[in-house]
Amino acid sequence: MPPQEELKRFFTLLTDMIYYTGQYLRRRRGVLPGEIVRQLYGMGYRSFPIICLITFLIGLTISLTSVAQLKMFGADLYLADLIGIAMITELVPLMTGIMLAGKIGASITAEIATMKVMDEIDALTTMGIVPEKFLMVPRLIAITLVVPLLIALADFVGIVAGVLVAKLSLGMPASVFIREVTAVVTLHDFFTGMGKAMVFGWTIVAAAGYKGFFIERGAEEVGKSTTESVVLSIALIIGLDCVFAFVLY
């Protein structure tokens, strides 16, 4: 399929998602009751352990490599500044986005693509249900609610990793580290990271939905579509992150 046709399909689905979400928020119809809670559970509760683990390990790695460099210049105290800014504005949103692309994006595409192959999407249509609304609105609302919580939690875990390294490598008390982080990181930085992650979350849902809905017929295509969905989401996330860096800094 020509790239312009793919782009047209992607943006049609994106605008449909936004339109149907607005329509649902006004009328509360067309979505299965309880579906948003089910999605919140799948996206939030089942994602937070792996996201916490990954951000903790990244915080730990960045702190350990930075300590060695900062020590050479006698700038040990700046470890808190580095970790605070790097984790909150860049690493946590980016890594959370990539993790969610692999976990949630893949799951959305696999589920919708399977439904398409098994005629479930056609069945929804002939029941008078709009599949894009029925399937995408709960996921879009759920990711909008889940991302801020995940980011706040991941920010906290990333900072804790920095505190641990500062204490063990530099003997820096936790209170000093936290005071330094709060002095350097502003609310603007916090919300910048949160906003970026939110955009990444919406991108993942849109890309995953696109790859699910527009699968070519055939069960063997489900795996291929799922892989493509993850690759597309990660590419879009990194591209958008680059755009954010140009615009914000």
Added chain:
Amino acid sequence: MEIIRVRDLDIGYGRTVVLRGLNFSIDKGRITVVIGESGSGKTSLMKTLIGLMPPLGGEMVLAGERIDFNSERSLGKLYRRIGVLYQNSALLNSLTLYENVALPIRIHHREWPKAKESALVRTMLGRVGLRDGETKFPYELSGGMRKRAALARAMILEPDLIFCDEPSSGLDPITSAGLDELLLELRTSHGVTFVVVTHELRSIARIADRILVIRDGAIHYDGEYSDLPRSDDPYIQAIFMRKADHDH
């Protein structure tokens, strides 16, 4: 009394016309079977009749009202008047049997009290012989049970007619015969109108009131099933000889 009237209907994909100039009607309270070889366009015809594939030309009238395939409102009216039993059953795997059958109610009639929903769903499950399995998920059911559940879902809002795409597909002969009996019972005792797309001759012989035979992109035969044996058309005779071979 006809429920659907089709005039000069052309069906196809892009510029490829699969079926050309179709003219026929579907009668209320009867079972109309659409038969044809693989690739003859049976599924395309059904997709058009259920509003999933706009025709290339011609018109379709449902209960006196012309269907505009470009209008969401018109298609919405069509969807409210039909039920569809898909070849794969197309039950939602994330929902239990009860939730699958209740889905149209929960989407279109959220204001209905739970008791009313529950009574209707249980009645419908009872009608298809599945009252005991309502908490099971589709992947826990046999092929025949899934078909019955999908039929209950298709009937839950009491549509004017139900389309069945290859209802016997993937079923053993006994289960398939059971499903045929169910269609006949629903037609006889509840006056349900069915359009069945199939190529199972045994099943056709059991359930068909009327036959539409599709061949070479057109309707080759349109008439009562009981008149088929008297047809001197060699193609129709060939179909019946195959049936005779099967029976032996």
